[in-house]
Amino acid sequence: MGMTLAQKILKAHLVCGNMIAGEEIGIKIDQTLTQDATGTMAYLEFEAMGVPRVKTEKSVAYIDHNTLQSGFENADDHRFIGSVCKKHGIYFSRPGNGICHQVHLERFGVPGKTLIGSDSHTPTGGGIGMIAIGAGGMDVAVAMGGGTYYITYPKIVKVELTGSLNPWVAAKDVILEVLRRLSVKGGVGKIIEYCGEGVKTLSVPERATITNMGAELGATTSIFPSDEVTRQFLKAQCREEDYTPLEADSDAVYDEVVEINLSELAPLAACPHSPDNIKSIKELEGMKIDQVCIGSCTNSSLLDMLKVAYILKGKTVHPDVSLSIAPGSKQVLNMLAADGALSDMIDAGARILESACGPCIGMGQSPNSGGISLRTFNRNFEGRSGTKDGQIYLVSPEVAAASALAGVMTDPRSLGEMPDFELPEVFTINDNMVVPPVAAEDMDSVEVLRGPNIKPFPVSEAMADEIDAKCSLKVGDNITTDHIMPAGAKILPLRSNIPKISEYCFAVCDEKFHDRALELGKSIIVGGSNYGQGSSREHAALAPLYLGVKAVIVKSFARIHMANLINAGILPLTFVNEADYDKIDQMDEFKITNLKDAVANKDELTVTDVTKGFDFKVKLDYSKRQRDMLIAGGLLNYTKENA
Secondary structure (H helix, E strand, C coil), X not given: CECCHHHHHHHHCEEECCCCCCCEEEECCCEEEEEHHHHHHXXXXXXXXXXXXXXXXXXXXXXXXXXXXXXXXXHHHHHHHHHHHHHHCCEEECCCCECHHHHHHHHCCCCCCEEEECCCCHHHHHHHCCEEEECCHHHHHHHHCCCCEEEECCEEEEEEEECCCCXXXXXXXXXXXXXXXXXXXXXXXXXXXXXXXXXXXXXXXXXXXXXXXXXXXXXXXXXXXXXXXXXXXXXXXXXXXXXXXXXXXXXXXXXEEEEEEHHHCCCEEECCCCCCCEEEHHXXXXXXXXXXXXXXXXXXXXXXXXXXXXXXXXXXXXXXXXXXXXXXXXXXXXXXXXXXXXXXXXXXXXXXXXXXXXXXXXXXXXXXXCCEEEECCCCCCCCXXXXXXXXXXXXXXXXXXXXXXXXXXXXXXHHCCCCCCCCCCCCCXXXXXXXXXXXXXXXXXXXXXXXXXXXXXCCXXXXXXCEEEEEEEECCCCCEHHHHCCCXXXXXXXXXXXXXXXXXXCCCCCCCHHHHHHHHCCEEEECCCCECECCCCCHHHHHHHHCCEEEEXXXXXXXXXXXXXXXXXXXXXXXXXXXXXXXXXXXCEEXXXXXHHHHHHCCEEEEEXXXXXXXXXXXXXXXXXXXXXXXXXXXXXXXXXXX
């Protein structure tokens, strides 16, 4: 029996465990990336491990999230990260060089390699045939130190692509169609592997758009084969030596198969407030809009930008619409400028933003009250834009540009004949915004620079044998990391100060949570299904840890957040009987006894609701390693104990 592409790469990097779905495996990590919203904490954790130099083939720190320097906090964090990188062997991508996933795809990604990044959209690297996985900062820190990265061995889902995209139908429409079919929970515990003749018709930037939003499926990662299209892309980036042909065996067996005929797709939109709330543009056509934002790690490639410039050329943005465009990297911005396409955008009335994440994480460009904003981004969670009642629709760059001109939601197929958009044979190569580390022999001469906002991360204590605590918060289904720990220009600069950022923990759900949790001293959170979907920001675990949260009891967890809770030493528990969720009220008192023995040896645990006078069962769905981590009080304690 043959192997899938994902299986081949995982097998080549397997350190321990069996490749059986549902079992834990450990894999060797070749590359890591961080971004500045998560990087400061990751590097504080790396320092705490006491490893002098990174042991990966390539580790890169990107400054792309918090580039707005309205106070000292962001600038101090950037300086800290830059000095840590110089000292410990990490490449430093300076502010303005671009969005981590776009730049890594252009300049560093290698087919067949493994990559983990402290950003949930790291699977973008699957567009060139990498196993690229989003992870918490502590997992990245451990990998930089040469440690093994652990995942639950996933099921492999084959998405068989046939046909080719019709004019003005985009890669964004492909992944929106996958989300329509599978939902935001449909990829949990799975790798999405794209195969079929239709793959050959998609460029690397188009493939990367699709793998990028695999994060919205909850998938471990997504991957395309490395083929002639990949070779041409790497050759154009002057990196042909990094090319390796990779594909699944013809007789590979998959756990699931999804068939999509590219020729049958039409332009789509994800409607508020979930990436899987899909409607066709035809259904929405004519809806008045207020704002259009083009960019993000999903759709900011040169190919995307050339299409947008073509649509805007010689025209004017509708007077009732604000249009902003953020090219994904310095390379893209340079080439747009040289081509004249940048001038076409500016002439049309577009506002050109820095090559950074920007509006995607609520860092500027918030829409007006109740405003309808079309965005080429990957998430439209409620309030993520910075406007609580903003109505965010996720669309392709083609839909976004056409709609910006018309002032209403517009099907780009009305634009007439579409020209052939081709990538250049050679990209403009200038890596002068990537700072290499000093040589190992010079590292002791480098001073790590710390600002007053940089505080030590909270360290969990070893597990107690008993928990007696109240339910400080009860929430529903699909609680995102933006609900738990909001992003945005006001909050993200506090990312290196857990005590301060914790003031905003769960503020979207309950503004009184912070004060209530502190007053209680220790508490338990109760939630519904798919708890913790979204970002890999470990602040969504560290802030609750600081506020005394000892356990989270839910119907089901999103993968990365559950791992981050374990890393922090917070007990993630799932209901055996989901109906027990309905019996619980906020401020109920819980009691758990004989905890250490249960975590060490058992698959279930009894929780007593003292207030209501009933017991309910919860699952302890952990590997042996995770059990040991929880008893130790988290990954950092565990790593030190086993050093």
